Amino acid sequence: MRLNHLNLCVGDLAEAKELFQNLFDFELEQQKGDAMLVMNDRCGFTLVLSNPKAFGGEAPVYPEGYHVGFIVDTPEEVDRFCDRLTDARMHDGTRPRNVRGGYSLYFTALGGILFEVTCFERKQVTAK
Structure with a gap:
């Protein structure tokens, strides 16, 4: 399934x-x-x-910790996505970092929804 x-x-x-x-x-x-x-x-x-x-309803309010996640293949893809956010003027300046075994970028959009873009390579990477 x-x-x-x-x-x-x-x-x-x-x-x-x-x-x-x-x-x-x-x-x-x-x-x-x-x-x-x-x-x-x-x-x-x-x-x-x-x-x-x-x-006739109201805009949703999601609880703290709720997020939408995307997994990519390489740390470079996470960095490129961070650059795309910057180009779209949606980036708050937070850089990707090592989190729970992955190299991850977090950002909020759409009224406060947390988004995650992560690569789960075995080796940890040094953030830019």
């Missing part, structure tokens, strides 16, 4: 679409107005982004 899709509630659908397209290379499959959109990562994972405000 493998996890193949997830519905993530966001307060701003346009911002979420831009983030997942431009930073994480997701592809838009379908959009239903301001309520929901469906994206894929071209590797078999489907991400549904929904806006509870479109159904």
Whole structure:
């Protein structure tokens, strides 16, 4: 069994679409107005982004520690992603670091959701 899709509630659908397209290379499959959109990562994972405000609800507030994680193959990919964040003016200056056996970058977006980009190589790397 493998996890193949997830519905993530966001307060701003346009911002979420831009983030997942431009930073994480997701592809838009379908959009239903301001309520929901469906994206894929071209590797078999489907991400549904929904806006509870479109159904009369409120913007979500996720608990501390909640996060969305991406695993990459090399520490250089983590560093390149950090550079992409800087280019997109979304970077707070925090550099990747060694955390729990991985080389990781953390940042917040979409109203406070924590994102992680990590490489789990066996050797620890020296942060830039």
